[in-house]
Amino acid sequence: MKRMFLSGNEAVAYGAVDAGCRFYAGYPITPSSEIMHMMAKLLPEVGGVFIQAEDELAAINMIIGASWAGLKSMTATSGPGFSLMQEGIGYAVMTETPLVIVDVMRAGPATGQATKAAQGDLMQARWGRHGDQYLVVLAPESPQEAYDLIIEAFNISESLRTPVVFLMDEFIGHGREVVFRKDPGEIKLVERRRPSDHEPLFGSDDPRIPPPMPRLGEGYYVLVTGSTHNEYGYRDVHSFETHYKLVKRLKEKIWGNIDKVFKYEVIGDPGRAEKAIVCFGSTCRSAKEAVTGMDNVLLIRLITLWPLNYDLLRELLFNVRLVVVPELSLGQLIYDVRQVVDSGVKVVGVNKVGGGVPIYPSEIKKALEV
Amino acid sequence: MNHVEVIDCSMSKAFTVVVNSLLCKGCGICSEICPRKVLVMDGVNPATGYPNPRLVGDCIGCKLCMWFCPDQAIVVVEKR
Amino acid sequence: MTKHEHPSLKYMRREVLPTAFCPGCYNGIVMNALFQAFEELGIYDLRKYVFVSGIGCSSWIPSPYIKADSLHTLHGRAIPVATGVKLANPELEVIVIGGDGDLASIGGNHLLHAARRNMDLVVIMINNLVYGMTRGQAAPTTPKGMVTPTTPYGNPEEPMDVARLIANTNANYVARWCVSQYLLLKNSFKKVLGEIKRGFRFIEVYAPCTTFVIRRENKTPGQKLKELMNTCIGLEKWEKLPAEERTKYIPTGVFREEDKPGFIDNYKQLITGLKR
Numbered sequence: 046m047k048r049m050f051l052s053g054n055e056a057v058a059y060g061a062v063d064a065g066c067r068f069y070a071g072y073p074i075t076p077s078s079e080i081m082h083m084m085a086k087l088l089p090e091v092g093g094v095f096i097q098a099e100d101e102l103a104a105i106n107m108i109i110g111a112s113w114a115g116l117k118s119m120t121a122t123s124g125p126g127f128s129l130m131q132e133g134i135g136y137a138v139m140t141e142t143p144l145v146i147v148d149v150m151r152a153g154p155a156t157g158q159a160t161k162a163a164q165g166d167l168m169q170a171r172w173g174r175h176g177d178q179y180l181v182v183l184a185p186e187s188p189q190e191a192y193d194l195i196i197e198a199f200n201i202s203e204s205l206r207t208p209v210v211f212l213m214d215e216f217i218g219h220g221r222e223v224v225f226r227k228d229p230g231e232i233k234l235v236e237r238r239r240p241s242d243h244e245p246l247f248g249s250d251d252p253r254i255p256p257p258m259p260r261l262g263e264g265y266y267v268l269v270t271g272s273t274h275n276e277y278g279y280r281d282v283h284s285f286e287t288h289y290k291l292v293k294r295l296k297e298k299i300w301g302n303i304d305k306v307f308k309y310e311v312i313g314d315p316g317r318a319e320k321a322i323v324c325f326g327s328t329c330r331s332a333k334e335a336v337t338g339m340d341n342v343l344l345i346r347l348i349t350l351w352p353l354n355y356d357l358l359r360e361l362l363f364n365v366r367l368v369v370v371p372e373l374s375l376g377q378l379i380y381d382v383r384q385v386v387d388s389g390v391k392v393v394g395v396n397k398v399g400g401g402v403p404i405y406p407s408e409i410k411k412a413l414e415v
Numbered sequence: 416m417n418h419v420e421v422i423d424c425s426m427s428k429a430f431t432v433v434v435n436s437l438l439c440k441g442c443g444i445c446s447e448i449c450p451r452k453v454l455v456m457d458g459v460n461p462a463t464g465y466p467n468p469r470l471v472g473d474c475i476g477c478k479l480c481m482w483f484c485p486d487q488a489i490v491v492v493e494k495r
Numbered sequence: 496m497t498k499h500e501h502p503s504l505k506y507m508r509r510e511v512l513p514t515a516f517c518p519g520c521y522n523g524i525v526m527n528a529l530f531q532a533f534e535e536l537g538i539y540d541l542r543k544y545v546f547v548s549g550i551g552c553s554s555w556i557p558s559p560y561i562k563a564d565s566l567h568t569l570h571g572r573a574i575p576v577a578t579g580v581k582l583a584n585p586e587l588e589v590i591v592i593g594g595d596g597d598l599a600s601i602g603g604n605h606l607l608h609a610a611r612r613n614m615d616l617v618v619i620m621i622n623n624l625v626y627g628m629t630r631g632q633a634a635p636t637t638p639k640g641m642v643t644p645t646t647p648y649g650n651p652e653e654p655m656d657v658a659r660l661i662a663n664t665n666a667n668y669v670a671r672w673c674v675s676q677y678l679l680l681k682n683s684f685k686k687v688l689g690e691i692k693r694g695f696r697f698i699e700v701y702a703p704c705t706t707f708v709i710r711r712e713n714k715t716p717g718q719k720l721k722e723l724m725n726t727c728i729g730l731e732k733w734e735k736l737p738a739e740e741r742t743k744y745i746p747t748g749v750f751r752e753e754d755k756p757g758f759i760d761n762y763k764q765l766i767t768g769l770k771r
Contacts, residue, residue, distance in 0.1 A: 068579070089769045090770060094582045098575065099607075102575070106568065106569070106572040106579065107576070107579035108579055110580040111579035114579065114587065133569065133572070261545050263542070266563055266564055268559055269566045270566075270567035271567060280559060431499070438513045442519030442716055443717050444716050444717040447721065448717055482524070483524050483527075484524075485514075485516065485520055485521060485523025485527075486513055486514065487500075490500065490501050490502075
């Protein structure tokens, strides 16, 4: 273990390399560029490959190709680039390509305020692709967690054969804190399952178990396509059965594994609390400060933002009369909270975005007194 | 392509022209490109609805029909 | 299985034939030339070759018809996917097959930069002058004045000469052949698969769409092929023509050719000695 003083961006780069990432393609965009700079330096040192792409469309597609050629691959971007990458991410969902995409969120929409933190890409991270598609969304709250969680992101992407979206914001990306970097022996890594015999490469009897993934160039003659396909990869753009079966299996592959991938932190006693805060990312830092010393407030910090365990949330909040949802946006997580509480429960958002101004603990405290 | 229906156009002295009628889409390129004009598009194949080429003269074995057949449906073989 | 089958068939997935291509589509002729090139090079197993394609009729050539690893990707994005594959495993020979709409319109930026980088890829662009799969809309290669569903009064735009454009980059090999120039096309494939094996190798195949271009000219695909045999002429010959005559002919040939190190060689040289 090595004690370092890192920004969230740097922590992501070290974590990715420690997770076995050996390919990075990216495009510069504030506030994520430092991830790319670090990967450009670190990857050749470990025998990996780095390339700066001509745009985000190229970046996402390059990492898809590299993943099929057998390398763990990653890219990092921010809102505008994330928007450009959606089609590519959808292709990765459809073809079950393990990938990690980091979005260091900034104020939007459009060009917005490039250097100012925000949390407005949550819905896009879940729903940005057209059609029926599901993937995993994770969000750390600190550089230390960014380091640990990015390793987890790679493990989930490999074990479920899915792209994983990693949401940070500019505060975490640029803010510097102590990070303990693990030694190789301390890290548990997951690799994609390789095929044995003539197993179907795009289908499985149990939807929760992803199909095995071959490497290109080993004689599997794999048919990878973004069109609807059967379990052997043959394109079928006509039948109802093939399409319905495919999209349902892809959904169940994510939601059926919710127990494995849903991570969260709880501070306080759900049995006693009458008030609660539900948050993710950097706003939780202010929220944790706000609830110090209070014993009737429950703080639920979501680390996995998708799939979301609504049943678990509902259970945790069963006793609560007021929920405060602080977000560096005009409100997106708040819709999830409204879904899981009774109509009599008051749900209040603390919404602020722009100018690089955080949500202060005092503002959250004030909302709790309502 | 389950089974192959073959039209063996063996009129030629030195070459056999074999047409896989299940692959042939009756486009007529072979007939048009043949320098000796010995291929004629003929009839309607009941399995596919397309006409197939028929050999009506001596094939010289130039293989242009083979190269230019977009459906790999015609083969020129030297007779032993 | 018949005793005599077309030599191309050993490289193809027989279970999905006949192809979905229109009767008389020139895609199949390009396939024949490509497979004959493999055969003459003594390559019978395509396991070290990866085919990447986008969206469009010619993008269906590798997926599913070629018996090899294939990545059928998004419209315009075959080249970046191919780049990722090649960089991740340089042992593989990565071949991109796509149309003019896919590679030069929506994918134009990627084509330009891959050529600029001299990325170690083979790119075969089958130029059918329109967007065939979507029923014949105008493309950046559509001749000025041509009537299509999106240019019902005639195409107001000047077309793009893709091979000439790419010839002005750093690419190792740039050529254009008519689909009627079968032997020259086949030899060109042999060159980029057997002789120059690094850097960006781009081959444009001029092959007008049978259904949405040739038929509108009231010709058959066979007649058009014979016409092309007369109207495709060498680059030098074309340069010597007076300006008014040039529009009647299609210049074909090798625009540039050199066997210099590609992107991977350059990258490796810069990072030698770094690996700990």
